[in-house]
Amino acid sequence: MTELQIKGKQAKQASHILANISSKCKQDALFKMADYLLTYKEYILKANQIDLNNALENGTSKTMLDRLLLNENRIEEMANGLRQVATLPDPIGEIKNMSVRPNGLQIGQQSVPLGVIGIIYEARPNVTCDAAGLCLKSGNAAILRGGSEAIYSNIAIVNILSKAISDANLPSGALQLIEDTRRETAISLMQLNEYVDVLIPRGGSGLIQNVVKNATVPVIETGTGNCHIYVDESCNIEMAKSIIINAKTSRPSACNAVEKVLIHKNTAEKFLPIIFQALIEENVEIRGDERVAEICPNIKLATEEDWKQEFLDYILAIKVVEDIDEAISHINNYSSSHSEAIITNNYNHAQHFLKLVNSSAVYVNASTRFTDGEEFGFGAEIGISTQKIHARGPMGLKELTTTKYIIYGNGQTR
Structure with a gap:
């Protein structure tokens, strides 16, 4: 198996556990993740400085440098975002639209996680934190693939969040980072149907169109902002x-x-x-x-x-x-x-x-x-969906769930 397949398998196994853990377990893990970000902030800032230095050498624009930059205030905002997500209502297990059919069957819909979510994004290391928090709260495992511009920042953040997840006695496969930033590896992730349930690209039009063009895994298209x-x-x-x-x-x-x-x-x-x-x-x-x-x-x-x-x-x-x-x-x-x-x-x-x-x-x-998940009261967002199927607008916890029908009977046959 390739490294990507191994990580995919670990994420799939973790997703089965995450789908059934209690709200308190998820909340405790998210609070621990927030605390660890602040405890190890110097580690993050040093890694981010490497990315910034590399970006400056490559002539990166001022606005893109702003996307890449982390400082104490932004790390504090990331931690606060995790805390806010922790206190939001848990969408998993909610039962709605329960009705009784003429034959006595009780039929309803129950919110369940999507499973394994692959997220491909560009030079915004805060997305790493937002994605990890939202996926965990909604009972999903996450496989992240950030851009090469932020690779050192992303590695540092995922190392810290993974330690918090492990210390909270949750499966380590819940959060995976693809450190190989080659285009070929990204395409392999887009076609990892055996393990990935849905892909969410977040970035410029070039990235999004590349995912839409090459993915065989279902895609929730997040749009550019014209x-x-x-x-x-x-x-x-x-x-x-x-x-x-x-x-x-x-x-x-x-x-x-x-x-x-x-x-x-x-x-x-x-x-x-x-x-x-x-x-x-x-x-x-x-x-x-x-x-x-x-x-x-x-x-x-x-x-x-x-x-x-x-x-x-x-x-x-x-x-x-x-x-x-x-x-x-x-x-x-x-x-x-x-x-x-x-x-x-x-x-x-x-x-x-x-x-x-x-x-x-x-x-x-x-x-x-x-137009932002936090401003809309979602705690954070996984992206802004501009498509019309499944989700539209800022995607918070509920948009990272799907439904299954549950049916209660007392011996009915057809």
Whole structure:
């Protein structure tokens, strides 16, 4: 057997145990995992510094360095995330939709774990912690395959979390890390049907499409974040400015950062100079259509590719539209179905936008940056699903379960 097959077998065996342990056992393990992160934080920070040094030598962009960076505050946030997951209701074993058939059979659905979850992701070591915590709480074993950019950080985090899991008397196979970051190994994981029940890719469009193309294991597709904000004719200008600046600059490398702004033609002349100046002060590069360029000269004209692209950087594309319907049409054409927002004082326009925009999270008068498992009250997230089957939007504990039918009878035959 290959190393990957051995880890897959260990994870499958562990998943049978995890599916049947008590909520208290899982809670105790998660608290221990959180404590160990803080106890061994210097070990994590030293490993992360190696990754950062390598990234700097390779000319990695500022926004990608931000994704990779760990510090004491971020490790504390990781630990707090585990504690929050620990205290959430356990989804496993919940019985719902119980009904009695005319023949006396009682039929219901019970929540059960998915089994072994393979997670392939890029340079965000905090994902390692989030994935481990959510999978354990939902009774799943996890096989993680992070990017080469964060390999030393991921090894350190998994070593610490695995020690906590072992010290909590849970099977060591519950959490596995694939340390070989070659593409061939990733593809082998995508086709490990014998042991892996579902794959969740988390990263840029290249990674996600690679998984969708090569996987034979079922995939829950998490999407890139080509997110839009539409500034309506009826809006609070200061609110619109505040929301856009937050959505673009609070963390440009996040998938829920806004990438495109659409502005109603009757608002454009008043609002564009205001938002233009605010964005320039935040060092955001603006790309616009011809109407935007007329009002704010010397900007770069947006190309067709710009409307499709997730920048993940201090870049924003702006377009002037005729009305709300053109805005909705543009969003549904170019969006990655992640998160979109409307800024408006018109109730009917807000309802129209909510009804017709086809994305996993749609906002009225709020920043797209709230599309996040912790902000939604899930403790953390395994990813943001942009597909429509099984799960959509931030994926918390319930999205890492499936159901089985349980049937009570008293001798019925057919």
